[in-house]
Amino acid sequence: MKKYLYIILIFIFTIFASTNIYLIKKSSTNISKNNPYTTEYSWYFNPRNDNKQPEPIKEAEFFKKYDSYYVGNENEKVIYLTFDAGYENNTTEKILDTLKKHNVPAHFFVVKSYIENNPDLVKRMVDEGHLVCNHSKSHISMASITDMEKFKEEILSVENTFKEITGKEMPKYFRPPMGKFSEQSLKFTQDLGYKSIFWSFAYVDWLNDDQPTHEYAKEKIFSRTHPGAIVLLHPNSTTNADILDDVITHWKKEGYEIKTLDYLTNNSNSKN
Numbered sequence: 653m654k655k656y657l658y659i660i661l662i663f664i665f666t667i668f669a670s671t672n673i674y675l676i677k678k679s680s681t682n683i684s685k686n687n688p689y690t691t692e693y694s695w696y697f698n699p700r701n702d703n704k705q706p707e708p709i710k711e712a713e714f715f716k717k718y719d720s721y722y723v724g725n726e727n728e729k730v731i732y733l734t735f736d737a738g739y740e741n742n743t744t745e746k747i748l749d750t751l752k753k754h755n756v757p758a759h760f761f762v763v764k765s766y767i768e769n770n771p772d773l774v775k776r777m778v779d780e781g782h783l784v785c786n787h788s789k790s791h792i793s794m795a796s797i798t799d800m801e802k803f804k805e806e807i808l809s810v811e812n813t814f815k816e817i818t819g820k821e822m823p824k825y826f827r828p829p830m831g832k833f834s835e836q837s838l839k840f841t842q843d844l845g846y847k848s849i850f851w852s853f854a855y856v857d858w859l860n861d862d863q864p865t866h867e868y869a870k871e872k873i874f875s876r877t878h879p880g881a882i883v884l885l886h887p888n889s890t891t892n893a894d895i896l897d898d899v900i901t902h903w904k905k906e907g908y909e910i911k912t913l914d915y916l917t918n919n920s921n922s923k924n
Contacts, residue, residue, distance in 0.1 A: 693795070695828070705880060720850065763787050789810055800840060824847060826848055
């Protein structure tokens with residue numbers, strides 16, 4: 653009886669030991685001193701309605717290491733106005749007219765096909781002092797790309813197309829599609845000379861068939877405006893095109909200035 657009990661105990665110990673070895677190997681595969689993590693995160697923040705800066709994602713402790721920004725200085729009434737452009741909806745001309753009226757700069761994060769399909773709009777953006785920035789070739793999760801050559805193609809093909817159209821170098825700002833990122837993707841982006849730009853304000857404005865009312869959109873924007881805000885809007889939104897004049901007028905009355913990301917990234921006091 654003791655002999656059989658001894659055999660059973662040895663068997664259980666062997667299984668337990670094997671399991672622990674597997675867990676150690678699995679952990680070693682995911683956590684390496686030489687390679688960044690590949691875990692995918694979705695950017696989020698906890699919005700506030702008291703004109704104070706929101707708190708960012710807590711899981712990604714590595715965020716600050718890779719030239720990644722989501723907000724500016726909490727002590728400066730500065731706003732960074734950005735638009736994510738995947739396609740044209742005959743609304744961008746009106747947005748550009750409003751920006752020109754107020755003489756304020758904006759950033760248009762564009763995919764490759766947007767540049768190819770709207771060269772005159774892109775040239776106008778550049779000519780009027782806006783920054784046309786990189787939003788990837790295919791608008792897929794950059795965290796899903798673990799091969800550097802494929803990752804590089806997603807970014808460099810956009811900047812090459814931009815240069816072909818405008819004759820200028822694309823500003824080195826990248827917005828990860830859908831806010832998907834990993835430590836590896838942020839490092840890849842940094843290795844390509846780009847800074848990753850997230851946001852501290854956004855709302856559901858991109859659904860063409862379900863646009864928010866003007867009143868709702870303005871209330872949402874005004875109540876969540878805060879110092880250092882990186883505002884994400886979509887230029888395909890008819891509501892955004894209609895209310896932008898009122899929004900910028902309101903910001904100016906509240907004492908806000910609208911500046912470029914060059915100002916943000918050159919100031920060490922920004923909360924990146």
